[in-house]
Ligand code: OGA
């Protein structure tokens with residue numbers, strides 16, 4: 468555009484929102500896809516600095532294309548972590564309020580650390596494959612997990628691409644499960660976990676009421692990309708609606724085994740200051756585990772998503 472045309476166009480507009488130039492400068496960052504079934508790293512971006520619409524669109528695109536994006540070297544405060552997360556949607560307040568960060572209920576502390584004999588966070592988060600909050604009518608769009616303190620060994624997180632899992636199902640199984648629905652429950656494994664980890668809080672009646680089971684499609688269509696994904700998990704899915712329990716158990720066992728085949732997986736080995744943002748509509752994830760004697764602490768925000776369809 469010539470200088471004259473620009474001046475004319477600007478002059479005919481009214482009010483600051485009509486100005487096309489974004490006042491926030493772009494950040495020079497790179498998106499580098501991993502050589503894996505999912506995942507990319509973003510290098511050179513500081514999520515605690517203002518992010519303009521063009522940069523945000525690139526980040527959003529990378530999240531949709533790669534399903535898990537690793538923002539390297541993020542030295543961010545809880546406030547900045549929350550503010551960045553909110554750009555993707557409203558935030559979940561996790562039912563385990565015992566493990567909210569002080570004054571920041573939007574952050575769940577994921578940690579195996581005990582202080583004065585008391586757990587400071589959820590120490591066994593993700594020990595079964597799952598998609599966050601699938602037990603609520605509106606499960607999570609995605610979660611943003613920020614490393615605070617990492618163990619010298621262990622502590623990896625695995626991600627399994629459920630679009631690939633759907634694509635790789637036999638045509639026969641695809642037809643069988645396409646229109647099925649399944650029940651998901653936060654309580655499915657809660658007592659088992661409490662038996663293994665007695666520090667897990669006993670849920671109050673209010674907490675139990677907050678996590679009444681939800682029915683979800685076994686196969687969901689990603690609301691932004693239109694791709695189908697399997698949406699059942701060993702952690703939360705209790706039964707296929709309308710099938711006798713033995714048939715339901717057998718079908719779920721088959722789907723669980725299929726959904727986490729090695730070719731669908733990216734294993735994240737955490738680096739200091741990583742902030743990992745995954746798509747709960749596309750992926751399941753699993754905590755590989757941390758030796759008890761080593762400390763691990765991360766902060767999680769969870770963006771609320773759509774009703775799965
Ligand atoms: C989570 C989770 C896994 C991990 O925070 O939602 O499942 O490796 N975490 O900490």
Ligand code: MN
Pocket residue numbers: 592593597598599752
């Ligand atoms: Mn999780």
